[in-house]
Amino acid sequence: MIAIGYDIGSSFVKAALVEVKTGKTLALQRVPDEEIPIDALQVGWAEQDPNLWWEYLCQSTQKLLTKTQIQADQITSIGISYQMHGLVLVDQDLNPLRKSIIWCDSRATPYGEGAFEKLGAAYCKEHLLNSPGNFTASKLAWVIENEPELYQKAFKLMMPGDFLSAKLTGESQTTITGLSEGIFWDFKTDQPSEALFDHYQIDQNLIPEIVSNFKTQASVSNAGAKATGLKAGTPVTYRAGDQPNNAFTLGARKAGDVVATGGTSGVVYALTDQLSGRELTKVNTFAHVDYQPQQKIFGKLLNLNGAGIQYRWLHQLMGEMGYEKLNHMAQQAPIGSNGLMVFPFGNGAERMLDNKLVNGHISNINFNIHDQSHMVRATLEGIAFALIYGIEWLKKDGVKIENLKVGNDNLFLSDVFSKTIADTLGISIDMLEATGAEGAAKASIANPIQNKDNSQIIKTIKPNPERQNESFASFEKWKNQLLNNII
Secondary structure (H helix, E strand, O other): OOEEEEEEOOEEEEEEEEEEEOOOEEEEEEEEOOOOOOOOOOOOOOOOOHHHHHHHHHHHHHHHHHHOOOOOHOOOOOOEEEEEOOOOEEOOOEOOOOEEOOOOOOOHHHHHHHHHHHHHHHHHHHOOOOOOOHHHHHHHHHHHHHHHHHHOOOOOOOHHHHHHHHHHHHHOOEEEHHHHHHHOOOOOOOEEEEHHHHHHHOOOHHHEEEOOOOOOOOOOOHHHHHHHHHOOOEEEEEEEEHHHHHHHOOOOOOOOEEEEEEOEEEEEEEEOOOOOOOOOOOOOEOOOOOOOOOOOOOOEEEEEOOOHHHHHHHHHOOOOOOOHHHHHHHHOOOOOEEEEEEEOOOOOEHHHHEEEEEEEEEOOOOOOOOOOOHHHHHHHHHHHHHHHHHHHHHHOOOOOOOOEEEEOHHHHHOOHHHHHHHHHOHHHOEEOOOOOOHHHHOOOOOOOOOOOOOOEEEEEEOOOOOHHHHHHHHHHHHHHHHHHHOO
């Protein structure tokens, strides 16, 4: 028996085959070769074609089956992880009516601010656990006002993972986790928020059937089987946003566990069983993958839009010489990069900055002192410092962080990046060999929460007391520049 898992990112679609009995990963696949395009018709906009996600899911499946010679009838479950907060509107044939307005699109910020003012801070704190902000509900409000004819054609609203499950199965479904990440869910009544739907004038009939995670949700249709190569009748048993899924993948199982990612965006995600919304305009609280009304567990999320995308921008600017070489260059410059500072806020409105659109900044550059190594280190330090600045707000919201679990991927592969965080915060970082697609596959297996996590720590980055004061002093200088000159 074999499980297949998908991780639908804004850069790539990844797929994994995992043996059910042993948990061993049999094969991984990533498509396309070049990153999925993000369309920005105006400043602050970000859209992707959902049909591309589906095309790449089909391609990744076919490539996995071909290269492993595994038969479709050997696959017994399907799990889906997906980029959070995207809006997909479909017609009755489950085809998208427009491109998806994805997570880093900023156009709906004024709608969220208006909803926060109208609904009131108390309601948002007690019922939504968040300000509506720039999330899916606010994006739908933008469509209602700006594309009313298209809205009238809408059959269902979906998260990206809901759409892909619908293409696989022909069923329109969603989850409490998904609705909460769109700020549609009322945690006090444990149903969709009537006040929010009324404020935005959203028809509640647009909500798909709500299904639970960790159970059979729907099965692959004949059309889904023909497109992917999977067997009709194979059950979809799990779906979750990428950050809750990443937490599961990295072994977070109980309140107090904290994980981090450093992909296109940077995220710190902490599990808690406590209702809290002290910093609801900067920190988000969502239903975690195993949330139940009778046994509530939440994921408290701190997000930085401009993380890996900032490093990729530098990589392209420097002639795409390879990330390993960039990481090596960064080690040649001293802590603090001789005063050169980078502020990686060039990927849309930043939640931790109260949804301000401040763009990216490079500060204090001196043409007689700074070279490429300083620029690379300052970029990595700037992303790390931005995450640390956000972590300060996360701590004010009641999160205690003594250790971080991270995957063996993306920014955390850089020693400078990882050590900057460990040294500045004085915490250890455990790196595990795991990917989101593998996690989604494992989560699709029966009772995964009860199963012992077998992820292996492959590396631990411990704080260096000799560097801690210097790292913290560099962070304080960076923060002062941010507060006094940028926001």
